[in-house]
């Protein structure tokens with residue numbers, strides 16, 4: 497995807513591609529869960545299911561040479577920026593064909609060809625990397641923009657404020673995208689984050705907006721404006737996207753009733769699903785029929801199955817490579 501729509505116009509082709517990419521992410525994540533449950537994947541993973549509208553809305557407003565940085569919940573960001581499911585599955589399985597030759601795993605996928613500087617398991621850690629990339633773009637005189645994805649839990653990290661301060665002072669082309677899925681692990685964010693979330697970036701004079709993260713078109717529209725602004729020297733921005741993760745903090749977090757209710761989960765799944773909502777819009781606008789949407793889903797499923805088969809059959813790295821690509 498990575499098409500660049502003008503801020504005001506969302507053409508029907510792009511709207512269809514957004515549906516397709518969100519569906520691909522959903523199916524990838526369901527399969528990642530299966531890999532965990534069938535003990536084929538080492539370690540665990542943090543599913544992005546429910547939040548697809550944010551990654552796809554944002555990345556569809558970026559160019560391929562724009563950058564993103566990502567989090568422990570990063571598969572959706574990678575796929576939205578153009579990564580292939582096969583190489584991602586390979587990375588999850590520790591295979592040589594993975595994006596990091598099998599040494600990064602689920603939480604550290606980087607895909608530089610598509611502008612993905614990498615996921616980071618240190619909460620807030622990638623804010624410095626995105627801001628540094630924006631600094632580099634400005635110094636080199638390119639018009640690239642960097643997007644930093646992070647959860648609202650990262651608002652408790654000092655680094656985020658250090659770099660927002662620099663970004664504002666130096667008018668850097670960076671957009672901080674805060675995905676508020678309501679929970680920091682097993683704690684509601686209101687128990688961990690004082691005051692108004694947007695008051696924080698606004699204290700630095702950063703352009704700050706809020707968007708419904710379940711509305712992929714709204715996310716795309718806000719991002720496109722902020723990207724155009726940053727590209728033309730307007731400086732950093734902060735986008736607060738309200739969203740929800742349907743699954744647990746990680747795949748092992750199955751019984752969640754001690755920190756959130758089943759009714760709450762049902763409400764988001766049934767009434768606020770970004771893929772279903774966008775599908776209804778496509779049909780209502782006569783951009784796609786129900787058959788078209790089914791075909792898109794079938795194609796995405798086939799792509800996931802091909803990617804999975806590729807990854808399962810792929811070889812592990814040779815043990816002699818264990819000390820390669822290690823930085824200290």
Ligand SMILES: Cc1ncc(C[n+]2csc(CCOP(=O)(O)OP(=O)(O)O)c2C)c(N)n1
Nearest residue numbers: 569617618619647648649650677679680681
């Ligand atoms: C610096 C740091 N502190 C603590 C952790 C443990 N940890 C992993 S995820 C997480 C909560 C993250 O919540 P949020 O940033 O809102 O992202 P979400 O998981 O909701 O997507 C914590 C505390 C960590 N990985 N890094």
